[in-house]
Amino acid sequence: MIIIKLPTNNIPERKYIIDVIFNEFLGLHYKIEIENIKNYEILLENGKKLIFEDSFFNKFKKDLDYLKLKNISEKITYSKKENNIFLVEDNLPIIYGKNRILMNKNEIICGIDIFASSFFMLTRWEEYVNKVRDKHNRFPSYASLAYKYNFLDRPVVNEYVEMLWNMLKFLGINQERKKREFELVLTHDVDFVYKYASLKSGLREIIGDIVKRKNIKLAYSNIINKLKFHLDLIKDPFDTFDYLMDISEKNNTKSYFFLHSSTASKYDIDNNKFLKKIADKIQNRGHFLGYHPSYNSYNNEGLFRKDKEKIEKIINQELKFGRQHFLRFEVPTTWQIWEDNNMEWDSTLSYADKEGFRCGVCYPSSVFNILSRKKLKLKEKPLIIMEGSFTTYQQNITPQKMEQKIFELINKVRKYNGEFVFLWHNSSFNTLNWLKFQYIYEKVLKK
Template sequence: MHVIVFSPLLTPRIKYIFNFIFKDILKAEVEFTGNREYFLQSEHAKISYAEQPIGDELFFRNTKLLLSNKVEELKIKTTTFGDYTVPFPVEDSTLPFDVFAASFFMLSRYEEYLYKEKSEGNFEAKNSFQYKWKVLKRPIIDEWALILKNMLIKKHPSFKFFQKKFFHQPTINFTLKPDIPTGFFRKTKFIFSSVFNKKQRFISTILEDLTGLGTNPEELINSLEKLKTQPIYFINFIEDAKNRLNYVYSSLVLKDKTVGLLRPCTADYEKSSLLKADLTKLKQTQNSSVNLISQQLEVLQLPSCYLHLLSVGISSDYSMGYANQTGFRAGTCTPFSWYDLQLEKVTSLNVKSYAISDTAIQYQSAGDATTMINDFIDAVKLVDGHFYSSWQLKSLSENAKFKKLKAIFDEMLKST
């Protein structure tokens, strides 16, 4: 048995969000039809998304968002559902709001497209509707999916869903230090030019080591070998316009690890040519076919950022989150395919959303941060979702400055 969905108009948006909720989150097969007779005669579990019900199926009244193919300003009305606010209220429907339009609105980051047209600033958590509706801290789409699952089971007790399990994976990022050239003259020229090259940042890494704030990547990464789930390491490179640096020895610490590209948060860096250059470096450090995965912290500009990733062949991204705020930016704890609202199509870029980062919790007490993270983990476990967290490698060191963050990280691992 599978779910058959009837809609008089089957738009790309409708197919996208129904597939995400039923196939990706709930692990059920979905069939779409616009044929009323075929729908009525079907013996499968039935859902209609229309203006009026057809029979005794689970009926959800539609709103215009999923019927449109434009990105335009919306006058979003809200209602209450349980203990929180929800958008797109409807009447005489299985739920008092259009759960599919609400899910699409969050997952597609619809509001970020509109924000980009009105402001040149970065989109922050406080600008989001989820923040205003007080649902940012919840994987709300997955919670709604669980409600739909229970409704289907109640109406069709024999309906079976495929099993899924809770999954946790931390992502850890750092700047890979280059190998210092061998030979007196080459080494002298390298160090001399580094002193006067502010962009290169090599000397700053040396100063960190001298002051005790530096980290030993090999030592730290080896200490993480004991984790049940191995982290993904995202690395960036010291700027090197003349391409004089190499990473033969420094990259050995990443052998047999899952490694991706960490992209600096500057507008210029989003250019495809620069992405290609760093992907080439990444391939050289790995000495094999590279994992086409990436992460950008602090600033995520949509849709330009994701379009650049697609242009260079990156297939998976871990940037969906807020650097200075915890929560579920896209409203979900399930990986999803990015939907391009400009072209109105599903893309090949798979997005994993992180719920917390060390920069977002750095000013909280260890107790408060640990309690909050445990609440996130419990919420994700409830819906058998994926919990991603983002950390700087130095935050996991034994340095006194990072003692609190290291303790929080260790407590998080105990809960997963």
């Protein structure tokens, strides 16, 4: 068994990141010992040693002292592959630590503090101390360290883990690592079950097409489609559930549908009268139902619980996973709300305005409440791509550019045998805005 020796301060934080990396990601057996030392010391069964210099937590002797804006790295340096044989990419962003490797056949000393760097990405404490927010009170991508230093499109925590594993192999570890396979996780936030749910529905959009967007062609198209639907000539444009399940089954996978229904804010949609019908259809075909909590529930436990119980009563099923509406999220409040409601996994963590690796990883992992200093049972499956991140926030993007970026990120996840969590709303089809993009969804599944 590997022995991992830790310094005597910030123990819950250190234990959390050690367990995620060694147990959850690599599947290795280890034992922790706390000693009066300066660095992380990893002792293998054969007597060889791997040392990671502590460049972060040893600076903070009092609990939670690290939680200050000034403690976010002000400059990112890189370790180059020509100087570090253990890297899997040409260079490695160093969030905390120094670009230094000393080695012989019995010992490696690494200046890159992969534990503090991984803790920074996975716990999102950056978002707790950095108060920049968008109009929906969300932490935006452009405020993040990963965006500023151009590594948001890299699963940097996975890169740290691979470097660690290569070091352990060099020193002759006698354990096998956990086996993983690439997985495509298809998710659909059901904001709108139907576009034309009533005679009044859709009218606001049509007025907006004319007055706000000044797009007469789009308004005309919506008027014609609304009339055709109410005359039973066409299916509702947002009723794509059979299509989504058909294409998933054709490609030997299942879809996750996250159900939403609330009237708590102007950003919520009352889908109550349609949920049972849609839920039965999804369940009967063996696909999965999850929860899409209302707009203001991300920091309101009572609202989260109330809406969850209402939906569960309608569909007669307990919901154990899902994603927050509008990707609204607050560290660590939202995770604790999910934990307190016995949820198994959340998949909120992508930036609404930018695709990529908000948590720096493409593996699911246990989450950590930075204030209570406790590892939670809840897992986070980081969302890698939401289709709306392209079309809503990158106004001039072409379908070709969107497709190219999606496949670049898929290939990065595939390299680490991770989970590519992909969000495409059931309502992102069959409208003029989406016609030129919607082919991408099926192309992703086929490839």
